[in-house]
Amino acid sequence: MTDWFSATMEAGGNVTINGVSYPGGSISIGRDGILIDGEVQGNILGLPQIIVNIIGNVGKVQTATGDIDIQGDCTDVYSTSGDIHCWSVDGDVQNVSGDINCGNVAGNVKTLSGNIRYKQG
Numbered sequence: 001m002t003d004w005f006s007a008t009m010e011a012g013g014n015v016t017i018n019g020v021s022y023p024g025g026s027i028s029i030g031r032d033g034i035l036i037d038g039e040v041q042g043n044i045l046g047l048p049q050i051i052v053n054i055i056g057n058v059g060k061v062q063t064a065t066g067d068i069d070i071q072g073d074c075t076d077v078y079s080t081s082g083d084i085h086c087w088s089v090d091g092d093v094q095n096v097s098g099d100i101n102c103g104n105v106a107g108n109v110k111t112l113s114g115n116i117r118y119k120q121g
Helices: none
Strands: 003-009 014-017 020-023 026-030 033-036 039-042 050-055 058-063 066-071 074-081 084-086 093-097 100-105 109-113 116-120
Touching (some): 003 014, 003 050, 014 026, 020 033, 050 058, 074 084, 084 093, 100 109, 109 116
Parallel strands (some): 058 074, 074 093
Antiparallel strands (some): 003 026, 014 020, 014 050, 033 039
């Protein structure tokens, strides 16, 4: 599966993708559909604009397209196209096209096209 979005949640986390909430540990979206902990939960036709809202702490989050809003701490966040909003990040935040607005970031913060606001920590 080629992932358009993937995240590894910590215990008790929840991900909302385009308005639909999914509890689970490992979440990915690709041509084969939405997979939660290895089980297909639905299909997405074509390359969608993905809007991701995560409540809870999460490991690595990456998306090819779409906005990412994390209400919790995370390890790393990567996006090709879309805005990134998050609390503290233990690693890096990278974006090709879109704004980055985060709390403390321990690693590097980079976007090629967009504004960056964060606290270095």
